[in-house]
Amino acid sequence: MRATEGQQGQQREIQLELRTMAHAALVGFPNVGKSSLLRAISKARPAVAAYPFTTLNPHVGIVEYRDHTQVAVADIPGLIPGAHLNRGLGLSFLRHIERCRVLLYVLDMSSPEPWEQFQQLCFELDQYRPLFSQRPHAIVANKMDLPESRANLEALRERISQTVIPVSALTRGNTGELILHLREMYDSYPQAETLP
Numbered sequence: 001m002r003a004t005e006g007q008q009g010q011q012r013e014i015q016l017e018l019r020t021m022a023h024a025a026l027v028g029f030p031n032v033g034k035s036s037l038l039r040a041i042s043k044a045r046p047a048v049a050a051y052p053f054t055t056l057n058p059h060v061g062i063v064e065y066r067d068h069t070q071v072a073v074a075d076i077p078g079l080i081p082g083a084h085l086n087r088g089l090g091l092s093f094l095r096h097i098e099r100c101r102v103l104l105y106v107l108d109m110s111s112p113e114p115w116e117q118f119q120q121l122c123f124e125l126d127q128y129r130p131l132f133s134q135r136p137h138a139i140v141a142n143k144m145d146l147p148e149s150r151a152n153l154e155a156l157r158e159r160i161s162q163t164v165i166p167v168s169a170l171t172r173g174n175t176g177e178l179i180l181h182l183r184e185m186y187d188s189y190p191q192a193e194t195l196p
């Protein structure tokens with residue numbers, strides 16, 4: 001048997017970053033009902049509780065359609081103002097959102113002036129990455145079962161031109177419309193290279 005002399009080996013230190021991949025991301029402040037919504041539209045069972053930061057890691061749920069198409073939706077931990085400066089671990093959550101081509105902005109409609117949540121979320125995304133907030137998106141107006149939400153919905157629609165889908169994750173009211181709209185967005189799914 002003959003052996004040839006080997007070469008010097010190589011050593012490398014590699015840092016890998018795990019980012020959640022899904023078609024759509026649920027983007028919102030803490031406690032607005034993102035996890036409740038994922039439970040309502042998929043079989044995923046993320047924890048739900050009446051305090052902020054219940055979700056600390058992203059969860060992915062699959063929305064299944066009759067033609068067997070499967071759309072993956074990620075429940076991302078809540079963002080807070082200053083997320084793009086890593087407040088509340090915001091940078092790691094924004095990185096997960098970056099992998100999703102469709103954004104579902106979830107607003108708590110029972111809170112005063114919910115359109116401000118939307119503007120603040122867009123601000124955080126755009127500070128993180130220019131034009132990020134303009135990816136294909138819809139606004140999910142959650143907690144519509146609460147009495148104060150109705151007047152806020154009208155006021156929200158007067159202020160913004162985007163598609164608004166009013167739902168209640170708690171009662172599952174109108175989640176069917178959300179599921180249908182998600183499919184429309186998925187069917188016109190943008191190519192990764194065309195995304196802001």
Ligand SMILES: Nc1nc2c(ncn2[C@@H]2O[C@H](COP(=O)(O)OP(=O)(O)OP(=O)(O)O)[C@@H](O)[C@H]2O)c(=O)[nH]1
Nearest residue numbers: 030031032033034035036049053054055078169170
């Ligand atoms: N009335 C009402 N309450 C809701 C609705 N959706 C969620 N909630 C309640 O709001 C609270 C927060 O819900 P979660 O689903 O944990 O909210 P989240 O956005 O995932 O919160 P974080 O994980 O902390 O970011 C819980 O007490 C839910 O029961 C809704 O449609 N109507």
Ligand SMILES: [Mg+2]
Nearest residue numbers: 034035054055
């Ligand atoms: Mg949650």
